[in-house]
Amino acid sequence: MNRKVRVRFAPSPTGGLHLGGVRTVLFNYLFAKQNGGDFIVRIEDTDQGRFVTGAEEYIFNTLKWCGLEPDESPIHGGPFAPYRQSERKAGYRRYAEQLVKEGYAYYAFDTPADLDAMRIQFKSAENPSPQYNQNIREKMKNSLTLNAADVSKLLAEHVPHVVRIKMPLNETVSFTDMIRGEVSFHTSQVDDKVLLKADGMPTYHLAVVVDDYLMKISHAFRGEEWLPSAPVHVLLWKYLGWEADMPQWAHLPLILKPDGNGKLSKRDGDRLGFPVFAMNWTDPATHETTTGFKEKGFLPEAFVNLLAMLGWNDGTDREIFSLPELIEKFSMERVHKGGAKFDYEKAKWYNHEWIRKLGVKSLEFGVRSEFEKAGIQITDGVLLGKVIGLVKDRCTLLPDFVQQGAFFFQSPGSIDIDAVKPKWDDDRNMFFTELIRAYALSTLWETHDLEKEFKELAAANQLKPGDLMLPFRIMLVGGKFGPGVFDIAAIIGKEETIQRIKHTLQLLQL
Template sequence: MSDKKVRVRFAPSPTGGLHLGGVRTVLYNYLFAKKHGGDFILRIEDTDQTRFVPGAEEYIFDCLKWAGLEPDESVQHGGDFGPYRQSERKELYKNYAEQLVAEGHAYYAFDTPGELEQMRQQYRTDENPAPQYDNKVRMQMRNSLTLDGDTVHELMHSDTPYVVRIKMPDEETVSFNDMIRGEVSFNTSLVDDKVLLKADGMPTYHLAVVVDDHLMEISHAFRGEEWLPSAPVHVLLWKYLFGEDKMPQWAHFPLILGPSGKLSKRDGATYGFPVFAMNWTDPKTGDLTEGFKEMGFLPEAFMNLLAVLGWNDGTEQEIFSLDEMIEKFSMDRIHSAGAKFDYEKAKWFNHEWIKKLTVDRLQLLVKEVLKSKGIEVADDELLNKVIDLVKDRCTLLTDFYEQAGYIFSKRLKALIYLLFSRNGMMLKPCSSRS
């Protein structure tokens, strides 16, 4: 570790429910920051306005609050490096994009959607079914590399839509050290000229993530391995704009796998278990996707099971509190191979945590479960005794209703009252709310 203060970030797009893989990325970032006395930043990447979903940003914060992973800096928490929403930083990115063009590392491209499709058809082969805008085709397209200066000036000042693309160098090797995978290398000729600035003036992820990580003084950039193919673009942008020596340390976390490959957001319905942290209702379709919280998982158990999906402390220990995870966490104990999610094992973790937690910690949670079933409990003393009696038999919080809900039902209380009355015994009438 260097003397530079540890600053890590999670940068979600507000496009829908928060997948358990995203929560694990948050958890690993959080554990690393707290282990080293650093800060955890949450930055909202909302530059793709076509994918923006109302309510998704608030949902992300709700999920992290439930999980106990509150950011040190964010849209909601403030901080010295804001704004923390990318759409509010729009002008910053344009300046950096123009700097890249001026220095010959990027170019303006004026190709229309029709021209791009024509290019794909022209260069499509059995070996290359999805041609890209790269060093092989860029000189056949309509951009500032192929057009004369006057034409480029005229197009840019006549409201003609254009994007800025990085100019990937030919036959160079880009390498960096990944804290999990060691040295990783790429041939630049195999990477396409990614769009950095879109026609609406918004940056793509590639430009924004580098600029924001620099300006927010991010020391370590941790993300899922699906972003590995983009790494050479980001390394070059760091080199061109700020110098490779200013680049954060990288780590790409392994995928979380389902029964038949990568566990995607759509797999919950297929496999019959949740993949989101909390319930998510699609505002367009009204479709509800159930989350771990509503299924009856404790946040302690959810964090525990996610932590060991790709990490261990080198011992046989499986049950960890958040404080224990912070103490024991290290990047060199994260596996590079994908980790398979096992729902039965996830429920085992929850069962162990229900047994482990105190009655006082469980009381409000069980009350919520019973209330969702139409039972409001006023007698906390009785509830605590019931929780202590049945908790070892409960795998999910929802099991408390099946194991003990009848004790608080109005029908049972009325029956007990009737039996006691018939035997000449006095019994205080039941509360209508319990």
């Protein structure tokens, strides 16, 4: 096979895009870009009952934030438009009809009530969930059990019906999965899935095969939850006569919840206090907002990096990769078979690493907006750059910059006076009073000058600098945190430094 690599991400727009979805996008994207191929996004909106306004737009915003731009999609356009299955509705029926004509599928006229009745009737301890399969179909109302005349009549009267695939009696369907190797299924164990719904829309099963064929998809990657229906898809490729064009499959392992077992859901994030969606998602019906990684303060570089490492590694100890590096190193063969529990602590570590790795310039925009969100307007860009450089090593998430650096832009909102009081005495009071005088006369205002002066003054008063630096820090930043005290004093300047010392001295007098 020597055709162009074309992969697709096919989400159904029903809500926020969660971790697993973005990882599927990422693996698709990496594989496509590595092979000089195309990355297509196709919207699988065949279930009109589940339409959610804003969900599609959200998906594209998310991809943009992650830097995973599609080559073709409903909004990017492309030679195989339309890319929304709802807009391709008219095209599917003929394939379903073709399958019926050739004996690979059949019409079924059972109503939803009939199906419910069937499930109740055949339900037993050994078979808790009866399927519409090769045994049951003999007992149902379909073009296999009805005579031709009746079928024609029902069809002519437009009686609601679906088209179901007719699973062969006794065959083994197998295919080679890029991650799992050969996977086999016995057709007697697979049910007669609906291909075309009564409303004329295809189900996922038909649509995915038809569109992957029409859009010349070369490799199909999706979550492991699709494995059980893979034999249906493989058979469809064969029955439609497209076997030679069938894409290579890869079923990705699931991302599991950190505690217990089971796949990660939005609820787990709410429960355990971490994001699951890539970006904030507001449910249009309930107006409930679910926090995303972006809004939580993650960098897209870190988000992509941590997602890639959930189930893949390059075979070395290396853990930090940029997107271009991932494109170069990625390989589907090195993707794990087993699911991975999501570890939020590790996720934060990736972000911390990226904050450290990225230069001041790359962080500026994000940090500035965090300050603005906190009500602090940044007017001095040079100052902002200095502050970022000084505190970034101690920031894990973007909002940490506010906590670590707000005092550079405004006087501390509160002073942790209780941390100073117990050890406060006249000597110290005297020292700081003198310090104000000394600093006021300083002509040099660099870190080391300030430190030197401070220590000389302490020595002259026979005081240990260690007993004075914590109070000084609290005067400048309000609490026991932040970078080196003299760095802070140097940056906020003479006037502000003296002002803050005076302010705390006043507080201590009360």
